[in-house]
Amino acid sequence: MITPQVLNEWYPVAMASQIRAGQRRETQLLGIPVTVKMSDGAVAVHGESDSFPVMERFGHVWTCLGSPAHDLFAVPEADQPGRRLVDVGVVRVKCSPLRAVENFLDIAHFPFVHTDILGAEPHTEVNRYEVQIREGSDEVWATKVTFYQPQAAKSAEGGIVTQYMYRVPAPTVSVLYKTCPVMPDAWDVIGIFVQPLTEELCDVWPWMALFDDVTPEAELIAFQQMIFLQDRSILENQIPRLLPLDPGMEIPTQADLSSIAYRRWLKKRGLTYGAQMVAA
Amino acid sequence: MTTRWIATGLSHDLPNGAVMAGQWQATELAVWRSATGKLAAWKDRCPHRGMRLSHGFVRGETLSCIYHGWVYGTDGGCKHIPAHPALTPPAAICAEGFACVEANGVLWLAPVGMAEDPPRLVDLRPVRTLSLTCDLATILGVEPALGGSDIIRGSVRIGGQDEEICLLVQPRPNGITFHALCSARADVVQVSRWLEALRRSAEEKVAA
Known part of the structure; x- marks a missing residue:
């Protein structure tokens, strides 16, 4: 459902480098056709008759179909020296944009969906972690998340217990911080910027800010693409396609605290595009 | 729609230890056979996050959901949640069952509680x-x-x-x-x- 709150959010619609290289992207946002292209030396986003505000951040073009309720969220690490920023590209998924974000917050699926990469039996236990809605920024945060991973990243050699933090700074965005295999005191940053094409179809733009100046870019991208394609096989087979916001449709456990918090946060703020409000 | 048996597949297409997608009218189902040959059919949806159970995997006498590995016995009850290995899952967590029988090499489905047998196919x-x-x-x-x-x-x-x-x-x-x-x-x-x-x-x- 399109509410004013949904319209007043920022959403990603393109990779900035592609538009700046002269590509024109005909796409849609919240079911409305939009075009992203260069116009008078600047990136522009317009619909059939309107033009929309544009923001270029984190390698992507962001727009808002209503009146922006707030500035785009911040990722301070994006400006940190020594980090490599990687635009992974796009993965189209036939699912609710909200289900794509919720899956990104989930660690319990690692041993079964990303077997021998992000997880492996018998290391399946999800220890208690902390979840909060941060006041001020009004973001969902999950902290003190730990999980054993056979190959946590392209740069990882052998299994490690990876630490994670997750945040949801916008309804269709999640950013995670995880132990950097080559610099154990630093966090690697990985985000997914989800473009809601419709309530049941989305383009997912993964983005990374890593400490890894060794691995060729193509390999970093291939690794992340592989992970997302494994996720897609799940996301396109969940029933119902829309994310149920009413309790009762699905059964969460303690490992799903971040999912519970995300769903409540969406519901309280009227961010219901891609959500199912009433139990079917 | 009347309640009746509907054929969903042939026995030889569902060997022991396998799972397949089935359908009874508009209801999508997961039909599977345990390692010892026990048949079960459930709504094609894990109660946890709605993932299709027909994408799952059979180990011994259980079917696991491919998403988070939740383990279900042939009675539909959840036996194990890998994220919480020490937890005994509450009895309320169970897959929604359908009747599935096999006769003359055919797998038949119906809602639970069908009184009569599936059609007899002689010779x-x-x-x-x-x-x-x-x-x-x-x-x-x-x-x-x-x-x-x-x-x-x-x-x-x-x-x-x-x-x-x-x-x-x-x-x-x-x-x-x-x-x-x-x-x-x-x-x-x-x-x-x-x-x-x-x-x-x-x-x-x-x-x-």
Whole structure:
């Protein structure tokens, strides 16, 4: 459902480098056709008759179909020296944009969906972690998340217990911080910027800010693409396609605290595009 | 819709330790067979996050959801949640069951509580499952020797002989699926080719 709150959010619609290289992207946002292209030396986003505000951040073009309720969220690490920023590209998924974000917050699926990469039996236990809605920024945060991973990243050699933090700074965005295999005191940053094409179809733009100046870019991208394609096989087979916001449709456990918090946060703020409000 | 048995597949397509997607009218189901051969059919949805259980995997006498590995026994009850290995799952966590029985090499589905047995198919043996992108009327138009609605039967000429053919109808949203049987003495390879020819003729008729 399109509410004013949904319209007043920022959403990603393109990779900035592609538009700046002269590509024109005909796409849609919240079911409305939009075009992203260069116009008078600047990136522009317009619909059939309107033009929309544009923001270029984190390698992507962001727009808002209503009146922006707030500035785009911040990722301070994006400006940190020594980090490599990687635009992974796009993965189209036939699912609710909200289900794509919720899956990104989930660690319990690692041993079964990303077997021998992000997880492996018998290391399946999800220890208690902390979840909060941060006041001020009004973001969902999950902290003190730990999980054993056979190959946590392209740069990882052998299994490690990876630490994670997750945040949801916008309804269709999640950013995670995880132990950097080559610099154990630093966090690697990985985000997914989800473009809601419709309530049941989305383009997912993964983005990374890593400490890894060794691995060729193509390999970093291939690794992340592989992970997302494994996720897609799940996301396109969940029933119902829309994310149920009413309790009762699905059964969460303690490992799903971040999912519970995300769903409540969406519901309280009227961010219901891609959500199912009433139990079917 | 009346409550009745609907064929969802042939026994030989579901070996021990395997799971397949099934359907009873509009209800999508996961049908699986344990390592020792026990059959079970459930709504195709893990109660945890709605993932299709037909994408899951069988280990011993259990089916696990592919998403988070939740383990279900043949009675549908959740036995184990890998994210919380020490937890005994509450009895309320269970897959929603359907009745699934096997007779004459055919897997039949119905809602739980069906009083009568599935149709008896005497002197017939299973051949194969075939999906067509046309409706039943088109097929009966192409082969007038066949007749019926849920169970299509007739005697047709295959390889110079009259052979009994039986097609168990499973309606789908954009077409129809048949689970085909034939007389015990017929050559199944020839029957299979005859069925493919029937499908080709029916689908060409729709295209034309």
